[in-house]
Amino acid sequence: MTIAVCIKWVNYSGPVESDTPDERFAGFSFADQAALEWALRIAEKSADEVLVLTAGPVGAEAVLRDALSRGAHRAVRIDIDLTSDSSVIARSLVGAMSQARMVWCGDYSNDRGSGSVPSFIAAELNIDQALGLVALELPENANASFTAVRRLDGGRREQLLISGPAVLSVEGSTIRLRRASLKNTMSASKQEIQVITATGDRVETPALRPYRPRPRVTLAPIGLTALERVKHITDTSSSKGHGETVHAEPSVAATLILESLRKWGYLP
Amino acid sequence: MTDADIIVVGAGPAGSCAAIAAARSGKRVVLIERGPFPGSKNMYGGVIYPRILDELIPQWFETAPIQRWVIRRSTMVLSDTGALNIDYRSNAWGQAPYNGATAYRPDFDNWLAQQAVAAGADLICSTTVTGLLRDDQGRVCGVSTDRPDGDLTASVVIACDGVNSFLAKQAGLYPNANADNYTLGVKETLSLSKHIIDERFGVRDNQGVDIEILGGTSGVNGGGFIYTNLDTIAVGVVLKLSKLSAQKKRPEDIIAELKRHPAIAPLVEGGEVVEYSAHLIPEAGLEMMPKMVADGLLIAGDAAALCLAAGIWLEGVNFAMASGMYAGQSASAAIDASNVSAASLKSYTNRLNETFVLQDHKKLRKIPHLVLSDRVQHRYPAFVTGVVERMFRVDNPTPKPGVRRIVREERKKAGIKLSELVRDALTGLKGFG
Amino acid sequence: MTIWPDISFQDRIDTSEFRIHERAHITVNDDSCRGCTTRECVVACPANLFVPTSDGGILFNYENCYECGTCYLVCNKEGAITWTYPEGGFGIVFHRT
Numbered sequence: 001m002t003i004a005v006c007i008k009w010v011n012y013s014g015p016v017e018s019d020t021p022d023e024r025f026a027g028f029s030f031a032d033q034a035a036l037e038w039a040l041r042i043a044e045k046s047a048d049e050v051l052v053l054t055a056g057p058v059g060a061e062a063v064l065r066d067a068l069s070r071g072a073h074r075a076v077r078i079d080i081d082l083t084s085d086s087s088v089i090a091r092s093l094v095g096a097m098s099q100a101r102m103v104w105c106g107d108y109s110n111d112r113g114s115g116s117v118p119s120f121i122a123a124e125l126n127i128d129q130a131l132g133l134v135a136l137e138l139p140e141n142a143n144a145s146f147t148a149v150r151r152l153d154g155g156r157r158e159q160l161l162i163s164g165p166a167v168l169s170v171e172g173s174t175i176r177l178r179r180a181s182l183k184n185t186m187s188a189s190k191q192e193i194q195v196i197t198a199t200g201d202r203v204e205t206p207a208l209r210p211y212r213p214r215p216r217v218t219l220a221p222i223g224l225t226a227l228e229r230v231k232h233i234t235d236t237s238s239s240k241g242h243g244e245t246v247h248a249e250p251s252v253a254a255t256l257i258l259e260s261l262r263k264w265g266y267l268p
Numbered sequence: 269m270t271d272a273d274i275i276v277v278g279a280g281p282a283g284s285c286a287a288i289a290a291a292r293s294g295k296r297v298v299l300i301e302r303g304p305f306p307g308s309k310n311m312y313g314g315v316i317y318p319r320i321l322d323e324l325i326p327q328w329f330e331t332a333p334i335q336r337w338v339i340r341r342s343t344m345v346l347s348d349t350g351a352l353n354i355d356y357r358s359n360a361w362g363q364a365p366y367n368g369a370t371a372y373r374p375d376f377d378n379w380l381a382q383q384a385v386a387a388g389a390d391l392i393c394s395t396t397v398t399g400l401l402r403d404d405q406g407r408v409c410g411v412s413t414d415r416p417d418g419d420l421t422a423s424v425v426i427a428c429d430g431v432n433s434f435l436a437k438q439a440g441l442y443p444n445a446n447a448d449n450y451t452l453g454v455k456e457t458l459s460l461s462k463h464i465i466d467e468r469f470g471v472r473d474n475q476g477v478d479i480e481i482l483g484g485t486s487g488v489n490g491g492g493f494i495y496t497n498l499d500t501i502a503v504g505v506v507l508k509l510s511k512l513s514a515q516k517k518r519p520e521d522i523i524a525e526l527k528r529h530p531a532i533a534p535l536v537e538g539g540e541v542v543e544y545s546a547h548l549i550p551e552a553g554l555e556m557m558p559k560m561v562a563d564g565l566l567i568a569g570d571a572a573a574l575c576l577a578a579g580i581w582l583e584g585v586n587f588a589m590a591s592g593m594y595a596g597q598s599a600s601a602a603i604d605a606s607n608v609s610a611a612s613l614k615s616y617t618n619r620l621n622e623t624f625v626l627q628d629h630k631k632l633r634k635i636p637h638l639v640l641s642d643r644v645q646h647r648y649p650a651f652v653t654g655v656v657e658r659m660f661r662v663d664n665p666t667p668k669p670g671v672r673r674i675v676r677e678e679r680k681k682a683g684i685k686l687s688e689l690v691r692d693a694l695t696g697l698k699g700f701g
Numbered sequence: 702m703t704i705w706p707d708i709s710f711q712d713r714i715d716t717s718e719f720r721i722h723e724r725a726h727i728t729v730n731d732d733s734c735r736g737c738t739t740r741e742c743v744v745a746c747p748a749n750l751f752v753p754t755s756d757g758g759i760l761f762n763y764e765n766c767y768e769c770g771t772c773y774l775v776c777n778k779e780g781a782i783t784w785t786y787p788e789g790g791f792g793i794v795f796h797r798t
Contacts, residue, residue: 181417311798394790432770513741546747546767
């Protein structure tokens, strides 16, 4: 079987003058490096094939060769514009990783990536996802299930039991990537990299315009004298706002809330 | 069977030219670079004189990533308030075959290394060579690196590992590294628009300027430089290591002071520091040069102290490229002759002796120390600018004094003995002449 | 008159890219430094990596090193500063020099 590792070619630092990184100042993020190391460690035990994938222009092959020199078995580059939508990138990656029993990704890339590609991949493959992992314990038997700790908001942690096919994204601090041996470094420059041209499907983005709430109907102030009418408009003591308490199942309650908001003109 | 015929350590100008020369003669060449890409560790004082490349890369100027062609060459002598500037301009230097060029070393060195790859050399980056391998008779037969399983064997190792050359030191070719023989170069790259640079320095298109400065280094023996890139300028100082620590002055403060000098400030004004850098320079020329050859080992470039820092001439990259090329050729010839002993590799030293590489150094052997001497550094700038100031000052109704009188008075004011002046003038005449 | 620098030292160092490795490629022998009165490294290091501590020692940092070699050359105490190149691929990376 195959263990897939998705890595992104990013600028390490310095001014970013274009969307395409300068090969000299680019590489792959610590998070992606950690993902590769975990995959290599599992594959050592299970005799799986490690397939590294990247989506980007020809310069991105540098990171694939780097990964090959560190022990990955096969490399695929999806020829695609780096500015493509995450869902498009995820779909094109999935198209090239048939039979993968596990997909490893970095949590998010150095270039302020959102970390959304891993979840898009999980959705495309329709398998489980375990994202933002901060600690893992690999089992002795590579095919057994294992536990991983995931970061939640507010410093909380979640323990996950991972068994069966899954997409995993890890933080860079979980493990340090091994160094490539000299011989592998020399041979990696001559290894073949498969190139797949991404299909041209684009995400349709609805036309964007500034948000304008619907007009709300406001009744004329009530009162005989001007003073009373002014008081009616400006008075905050008597509540004229909307208020309603509902007791319902969360899903029903959510629908009710949305309906009310729409009715009162707060939502389009 | 060795892993390679020739291992070149360091993909700077020396290493890449060695690799090109060796690969062209059909040798299996491995070029090892410790930085993530060639040029990533390199900085310099501004001008490359690439004519030596005519031999290796004809029409190099069509592809080399240069910033500007130097068509104005100035030498500036600074006193506390005054400046004497000798400025030469030749628009012919801006056309083929060209003279000097400014470039970013991470661009230029990378380009040169790619020429070596095109010639057939294997380039391995991100790999630090940690030592030399020797066979049972003590001859160099390869290198060890910091990678796992990182030993690599070869018939000849060419060490182009830069000014700190741990390989030459490990091979015992440097008797002792002495701080007196080195200067520290620190540099700021300042961002200015191309338009402003063109106007300030009186150039157009890709014409550039290089200014070498004597004085202005806050009393620390050394010199300064300013040169133009396309949309940045570089300003820096070169400081004698032994004096720097004795004077208790910080390098960046000395640059700041140079930038405030009334003659320099208008040139650098408004430039935002976009990069700071530092590097050592092997300054002492012939006096510090190591043995260049051992059994199975050659040394080239900064590692061999092939850097000319003789006041008005500041060259290094050209010596590196030439020595690297000759090293590559000699190593190939020695392998062809199946004899890589020091005696057989001696043809390298011979080539250096026959060409500008060592002839320039021999001719100018006394100049580096003269230029960095306390007299030239601390008294002559005030003396020279003082003389010129009085020559051009119009003190009417007082009549103009004779030049001889001015020289005598200014010499005394600067505290220079006539005998010293004559001796230095003779050294200079002999050295430069 | 105090003349303020046009750029703070930290800003100056921040203009350079350093790819930092976990292994320190400079080590300082604290015992040798305690007996040192001249402290050349403190003045000469262009990255200002050596800082004297109040108890007479030297605090050093290797992360922002330009790998020039000034420190070990100016140091007059045998073996006080051990200096190697950082791991391949790490350390200073120049862009426009």
